Amino acid sequence: MTTVPACQDTVAALRRDGYAVLPGLIGTALLDDFAAQLAARLHLPGGAPIERLRAWRPDDQQQIALRTAGYACEAQHQITHHPPLARLMAGLLEGEVWAQPRRFLRMVAPGPGEWATEPHQDFRYVQGALDTLTAWIPLHDVPADLSPLRVVPASHQQGLWPVTDTTGGTLPHPVGLAPDDPRWQPLPLSAGDAVVFHALTVHSTLPPTGPTGRISLDVRYQRTDAPLAATALLAPYTCEDSDDPRQWARDPQLALPDPLTVVPTTAHRDVPGPDRATSRFLEAP
Numbered sequence: 001m002t003t004v005p006a007c008q009d010t011v012a013a014l015r016r017d018g019y020a021v022l023p024g025l026i027g028t029a030l031l032d033d034f035a036a037q038l039a040a041r042l043h044l045p046g047g048a049p050i051e052r053l054r055a056w057r058p059d060d061q062q063q064i065a066l067r068t069a070g071y072a073c074e075a076q077h078q079i080t081h082h083p084p085l086a087r088l089m090a091g092l093l094e095g096e097v098w099a100q101p102r103r104f105l106r107m108v109a110p111g112p113g114e115w116a117t118e119p120h121q122d123f124r125y126v127q128g129a130l131d132t133l134t135a136w137i138p139l140h141d142v143p144a145d146l147s148p149l150r151v152v153p154a155s156h157q158q159g160l161w162p163v164t165d166t167t168g169g170t171l172p173h174p175v176g177l178a179p180d181d182p183r184w185q186p187l188p189l190s191a192g193d194a195v196v197f198h199a200l201t202v203h204s205t206l207p208p209t210g211p212t213g214r215i216s217l218d219v220r221y222q223r224t225d226a227p228l229a230a231t232a233l234l235a236p237y238t239c240e241d242s243d244d245p246r247q248w249a250r251d252p253q254l255a256l257p258d259p260l261t262v263v264p265t266t267a268h269r270d271v272p273g274p275d276r277a278t279s280r281f282l283e284a285p
Helices: 007-017 028-042 049-055 060-071 074-080 083-093
Strands: 019-022 097-099 104-108 117-120 133-138 194-198 203-205 214-223
Touching: 007 019, 007 083, 007 194, 028 049, 028 060, 028 074, 049 214, 060 104, 074 214, 083 097, 083 133, 083 194, 083 214
Parallel strands: none
Antiparallel strands: 019 194, 097 214, 104 214, 117 203, 133 194, 133 214
């Protein structure tokens, strides 16, 4: 597992492996505040906020309610713009960066099930800037029995992987990747740790095998002078003004680049191979 505290080392890890683990990047008090705000907005009964969240078993509609509640929480925006995280992303991308408004808060209940998040590369869905970096931030410890984020090291250097035509779920899997494939590298984390990974890094999660669920936040960052896919401006929950992130993101620190280069979105199976020369993290062809 690649664990790196310094920006220079993180750049090297991203180039080599497509991901890096950043220990202690997010203050645990901020994570606790987020859990408390979420549990209060969702009216979850019980004891400690994080335990109330992890004992919850949301259905599809409640998952949408969770995501909606996240945008209403000040702590979600504080995590998104957390100074150590923002400085890291600016250093990695060597310029002015911004956090995309679409952020994904996920509560995953214990199994059964083959996948929690099916194997994929973000670039097929994010598109826009090739060097889009995702920060995967759990709100609590994620040991091995909670089925932490898993990656295929160096998978980004293979460009866009071919995908299967059909799956049993919602995403077209990269060809040949089963849950027990030996190439998977699980990344157990402690509360306050984060994983940063490239848009071409293959990743997935499995359902937790312990008695409690897993809750995490994904935030994506890119340079302000890089293109953005049009769908990245659409709300990931049902609301008014769903095409205006200045309204639906509820983020007082959101600053859309001016000018903002918006490009059309292609169906994920039809995304062309990206231009490797535009990346700071890919080897030249």
